[in-house]
Amino acid sequence: MDFEYTQSEQNFRSEVRQFLDENLPAATDKGPVFMKHWLKKVREKRWVGFSWPKSVGGGGGNIMEQVILKEEMSARKAPPLGTCMMGLAWVGPGIIQYGTEEQKERFLPDILDSKYHWCTGYSEPNVGSDLAALQCKATRDRDEYIINGTKIWTSLAPFASWISMLVRTDNFGETDNKHDGITALLVDLSTQGIDIKPIENMAGGKVFAQIFFDNVRVPIKNRLGEEGNGWAVTISSLANERSSIGEVAGLYTKLEKLTDLLSTSKWNGQAAITDKKIRRTLGRFEAKIEAMRLNGLRYLTKQIKGEPLSSETSVNKLHRAELEVEMGDFAVEKLGEAGLQLRNQEDAVRTGYWATDSLNWPTVVIGGGTPNIQKNIIAERILGLPKD
């Protein structure tokens, strides 16, 4: 691991800092007018889709430049570089790798311009961890597929315009390997036969939905990759961003908020931050985040050497899930009754951030694969333990 930065990397860091000085107001007012200006500016810099090749409108940034950009943006708590989250994270990279020229021209500029949201349709009511058992079916009718079935827990579906989804195009059980016969489709959510039913989570948010497909016709030109190759398309798209720099920055911000909260609250009749046990817990959280950061640097070193990342990223995924829950629970406990007030409720401490945060644990714990599944991966693929 080499911790030194080259001259050109240092120059790039200065460029980012200067841009932030000039374009990021210190005031907290970052409303729609500011966001419009911000998105235009970062797009001009080609920092939206910074890791994408220049030939498709991206920034062509190398891995270290991507890290520097993320570090500087999170240090200044800058707004996101583009608002089409799923499009930038994996739908776009999937299209770059597997899409036709027509798909690239049609979808990539819209993702970079934050025109609309994409969502991802993998999970079904009986299919989650064992994704390859999916049953939502697409049958071929000349130059169209006809989709029937349902997807669930689809984040952002209530606001999205398009879905990148997996369907079964063979008869289940026809092939020996259930990964075969899965196909990736890009589907316009305004197509006839699609019904999106939002699901409210326990913190009161309505960000995901169940989607029903009833004889939905999709042109074959909207297929991503070959028919039956959807598994490979998914795996390589999801492998795109895994070095956990974003998560570590988010955890440090959360620790800052927690420290700030305890600096202004009382515990056992004295300032909470002076309590020995509380200080020890905060120290333990910091050590855990730092361990995650250093582990992330190991992944980064591999990426710089051009080696693909695989099972090792499950370590940070598992570690982060535990830590987020621990930190949220700790804050709510220390707030006592006030810790039960949800966001925007009257009298909520710090506008209910901690109560809402602690009820949102499924996002980091279940979304993207449960802890049990991460443990299986670590046990089987890293530690080499037997499957049964």
Ligand SMILES: Cc1cc2nc3c(=O)[nH]c(=O)nc-3n(C[C@H](O)[C@H](O)[C@H](O)COP(=O)(O)OP(=O)(O)OC[C@H]3O[C@@H](n4cnc5c(N)ncnc54)[C@H](O)[C@@H]3O)c2cc1C
């Ligand atoms: C906030 C949030 C956002 C989400 N967003 C999306 C999205 O945008 N798109 C999408 O497609 N899906 C999304 N999901 C769904 C998510 O991917 C699934 O919930 C997850 O993969 C688990 O699947 P499941 O809910 O069917 O649970 P199951 O797979 O049925 O698991 C139930 C329990 O059994 C355990 N288990 C299952 N298999 C094993 C095993 N082999 N060994 C040991 N234990 C096992 C699990 O760990 C879990 O505790 C989201 C979920 C959440 C909570």
